[in-house]
Amino acid sequence: MIQKTGHGDMKLTLEVWRQAAPGAPGKFETYEVDANEHMSFLEMLDVLNQQLVERGEEPVVFEHDCREGICGSCNLTIDGKPHGPRERTTVCQLHMREYRSGDRIRIEPWRANAFPIVKDLMVDRSAFDRIQQAGGYVSVNTGAAPDAHAIPVAKQNADMAFDAAQCIGCGACVAACPNASAMLFTSAKVSQFTLLPQGQPERERRVLAMVETMDEEGFGNCSNHYECEAACPKAISVTNIARMNREYARASLKRR
Amino acid sequence: MTIADSPAGSARLDSKVPSGPMSERWSKHKFDLKLVNPANRRKFDVIVVGTGLAGASAAATLAEMGYKVKAFCTHDSPRRAHSIAAQGGINAAKNYKGDGDSVHRLFYDTVKGGDYRSRESNVHRLAEVSVDIIDQCVAQGVPFAREYGGLLDNRSFGGAQVARTFYARGQTGQQLLLGAYGAMNRMIEAGRIEMHTRREMVDLVKVDGIARGIITRNLSNGEYERHSAHTVLLCTGGYGNVFYLSTNAKNSNVTAAWRAHKRGAFMANPCYTQIHPTCIPRSGDYQSKLTLMSESLRNDGRVWVPATKGDQRPAQDIPEAERDYYLERKYPSFGNLVPRDVASRNAKTVCDDGRGVGPTGEAVYLDFGDAIRRDGRAAIEARYGNLFEMYERITGDNPYEVPMRIYPAVHYTMGGLWVDYNLESTVPGLFVLGEANFSDHGANRLGASALMQGLADGYFVIPATIASHLAGRVLEDVNTEHDAFAEAEANARGRAEALMAVNGTRSVDSMHRELGNIVWNYCGMERTAEGLTEGIAKIRDLRAQFWEDVRVLGDPNTVNQDLEKAGRVADFMEFAEVMFHDGLTRDESCGGHFRAEHQTEEGEAKRDDEHFAHAAAWEFQGEGELPVEHREPLSFEEVKLTTRSYK
Numbered sequence: 001m002i003q004k005t006g007h008g009d010m011k012l013t014l015e016v017w018r019q020a021a022p023g024a025p026g027k028f029e030t031y032e033v034d035a036n037e038h039m040s041f042l043e044m045l046d047v048l049n050q051q052l053v054e055r056g057e058e059p060v061v062f063e064h065d066c067r068e069g070i071c072g073s074c075n076l077t078i079d080g081k082p083h084g085p086r087e088r089t090t091v092c093q094l095h096m097r098e099y100r101s102g103d104r105i106r107i108e109p110w111r112a113n114a115f116p117i118v119k120d121l122m123v124d125r126s127a128f129d130r131i132q133q134a135g136g137y138v139s140v141n142t143g144a145a146p147d148a149h150a151i152p153v154a155k156q157n158a159d160m161a162f163d164a165a166q167c168i169g170c171g172a173c174v175a176a177c178p179n180a181s182a183m184l185f186t187s188a189k190v191s192q193f194t195l196l197p198q199g200q201p202e203r204e205r206r207v208l209a210m211v212e213t214m215d216e217e218g219f220g221n222c223s224n225h226y227e228c229e230a231a232c233p234k235a236i237s238v239t240n241i242a243r244m245n246r247e248y249a250r251a252s253l254k255r256r
Numbered sequence: 257m258t259i260a261d262s263p264a265g266s267a268r269l270d271s272k273v274p275s276g277p278m279s280e281r282w283s284k285h286k287f288d289l290k291l292v293n294p295a296n297r298r299k300f301d302v303i304v305v306g307t308g309l310a311g312a313s314a315a316a317t318l319a320e321m322g323y324k325v326k327a328f329c330t331h332d333s334p335r336r337a338h339s340i341a342a343q344g345g346i347n348a349a350k351n352y353k354g355d356g357d358s359v360h361r362l363f364y365d366t367v368k369g370g371d372y373r374s375r376e377s378n379v380h381r382l383a384e385v386s387v388d389i390i391d392q393c394v395a396q397g398v399p400f401a402r403e404y405g406g407l408l409d410n411r412s413f414g415g416a417q418v419a420r421t422f423y424a425r426g427q428t429g430q431q432l433l434l435g436a437y438g439a440m441n442r443m444i445e446a447g448r449i450e451m452h453t454r455r456e457m458v459d460l461v462k463v464d465g466i467a468r469g470i471i472t473r474n475l476s477n478g479e480y481e482r483h484s485a486h487t488v489l490l491c492t493g494g495y496g497n498v499f500y501l502s503t504n505a506k507n508s509n510v511t512a513a514w515r516a517h518k519r520g521a522f523m524a525n526p527c528y529t530q531i532h533p534t535c536i537p538r539s540g541d542y543q544s545k546l547t548l549m550s551e552s553l554r555n556d557g558r559v560w561v562p563a564t565k566g567d568q569r570p571a572q573d574i575p576e577a578e579r580d581y582y583l584e585r586k587y588p589s590f591g592n593l594v595p596r597d598v599a600s601r602n603a604k605t606v607c608d609d610g611r612g613v614g615p616t617g618e619a620v621y622l623d624f625g626d627a628i629r630r631d632g633r634a635a636i637e638a639r640y641g642n643l644f645e646m647y648e649r650i651t652g653d654n655p656y657e658v659p660m661r662i663y664p665a666v667h668y669t670m671g672g673l674w675v676d677y678n679l680e681s682t683v684p685g686l687f688v689l690g691e692a693n694f695s696d697h698g699a700n701r702l703g704a705s706a707l708m709q710g711l712a713d714g715y716f717v718i719p720a721t722i723a724s725h726l727a728g729r730v731l732e733d734v735n736t737e738h739d740a741f742a743e744a745e746a747n748a749r750g751r752a753e754a755l756m757a758v759n760g761t762r763s764v765d766s767m768h769r770e771l772g773n774i775v776w777n778y779c780g781m782e783r784t785a786e787g788l789t790e791g792i793a794k795i796r797d798l799r800a801q802f803w804e805d806v807r808v809l810g811d812p813n814t815v816n817q818d819l820e821k822a823g824r825v826a827d828f829m830e831f832a833e834v835m836f837h838d839g840l841t842r843d844e845s846c847g848g849h850f851r852a853e854h855q856t857e858e859g860e861a862k863r864d865d866e867h868f869a870h871a872a873a874w875e876f877q878g879e880g881e882l883p884v885e886h887r888e889p890l891s892f893e894e895v896k897l898t899t900r901s902y903k
Contacts, residue, residue: 020814021814038539039542040650043543046544049763050765053807053809057809059810059818061817063332065331066505066506067505067506067544069646070341071336071340073331073332073336086649095650095652120815124332125333126332126333126453128333129334129335132438133442133445134445137397137439137441138396140392140395140439141317141320142320142439142719143392145391146395148350148391148408149352149407152405152407153402155403155406158401158402162399166427169333169336196397198394198397
């Protein structure tokens, strides 16, 4: 039932980062690909990989899973911009109607010391998990919870906590930052719990441990470029960084 | 196979459902179960495969209790499991709205919604623990939507006439999963969960008939690894990607469940698949997945098509009198909130009738015009803003101005590995949780019940029932030097090597797409005996072709996504045949299984309770061999078997 017409067909030239293994030398390879404006960006890469397999060449490795902007797997820097040209959009939600036939597009993985390349466009983001392990939770055993209505939460705070909690852990903030800082990522989780009554008992311990781990993992510092917020597909606000800085200062003083 | 030569109820299927009054069974069962002394729990190793809602909640809770947990996921982080994509909400019988909800009503709605093909005792337990889930998640800091008074907000979902769905904007699955992920992280930090990312389970290891470990392939370097334990929990999700195009994430697969099936775990009701009514329609042959638009949209959106065939006018030019709001017309009491199977089938009917809209004619309108006029754009934006934005990103259309176009798509699979009341499969020591099992949704799942079931199984059921195995059986010491591990590893290696060795001409994706077309055409929204028989022949042909002509390039000892996909597609090719066989054997219509031969005059699913009030569990007999059917009779003591009506 799908209509096949030539409408929206486009020819593109891609420069894709190819790297065989961690630490191996990598370089940009150039490919021509036939696409259509209704495709998603990743569907365009599917077409490229189909062409490569038909030619007997190894397909390009890239991370993807849900393809609806929520799992945080995709991690492509397109023409220098993490997740490409459209704001508040992951690569998987980016569609080719953003491009014109004849365009030349450069595709590379996140670039950050804390995110070593695994192969081609795939990077290792396990440092993010370690930051969360240091304190990104409320310590409550299953079955030990009071009734959900025992503690009312002001709607405004619940909404702000949600806004921070939307982070999908993709790492675009790090890729966009000239210092490869993970402050936006870390502060989003710190903020979520700072804004909720459930987060209060561990408030100081959490922020100190998460910031310490973030530094140990080799992420840089924040110097207020705000590129992170601009690149974030969920528009997580830099006010979370300010909140984390306050929390960190408060916790440091309190601990003394 | 006909009814006459179908086997009778099998002695090997003991559901272990407790006796006594329905509302006391779970409490009684928990009391009757043996316990593992807290000091002894650290002596037990538990393998948890998959870290979605079911796996993450189980791993965290078991570790909190003191068990030694090893968890595995294929992603680079456990946070990326596909539960993350669930949008709409999670049901719980809290009755915070005071609209007459109760554990019994949620139980009743779920049994009825499942078209009387689920196990009553399991569903009742699910409804009971639903309230504890909300408490747990709130305590974890899950930012559910709240009202101005600071209390939790609720909305309605299909198949219910009360508002019992808790939600976090359109990202409920994400927030619940991140809650469970946090709970897991706490236990990883404490050294009580050993987390293995980028690992795919490629075989189950049995020693003396009991599940005692798994073989994994490290997806970063291709190494095969052996892991032993006292028990294995599969929390590996559903098999919707057998259709190729579905709302599932691209890497969701049946491999862990299928390989366990080949080791003796029965596969139950695989023909029960859910086609979700509100998805973004296909736009081209390159399409790689379909995107769901949350069912919550049906709270305010009205579904319609033009009243006359071939009406090509834009939606806004079609006057009110020439629109057919067919769900409101046919089902006045539930209206646009009929259950998913009913809504999907009706969409197919109007499109087959030539009244579908959009360039393909395979779509219906979901119109928010009235809601925006009534409540204002700001109110609609607050409720559904992120969904509208997602729609606009994909289609290029603005749903505030023109109606959305939607069409049904494969979304969830009710079938799965057969489990008893303890969630234990037919392989002792192998437990199956969440979408991967078959137990709670019957032939159709109601909206906002998947998150509820995944978390019920992980947070509250398995922590109690796992003792039936760990305290109930003598478990010899086993390590990975055992021959069974060597055999399983060789088996898994052999399969991957065979795939690399084919070296044919066709890409894995192209063959997966072809399989998906067969499954959608013959085992999709409507099935017939003739079509299913024809489909089986086509699947066999394609499977033979796959093993002759697939092309997997690259190095198996580095990241090799084509090899990963090839292994999964090879399993789907085998699995699809059981699914068709189940659909053919189930010679009735029920829920999502609509056999065209069995329908009422009004085109509704017509059950045959006399012959089919059972779960069909299939036993593997060898590759390419017909599986053997076992039946678990389903008895309905609390909810009377009636014809489902939403009129």
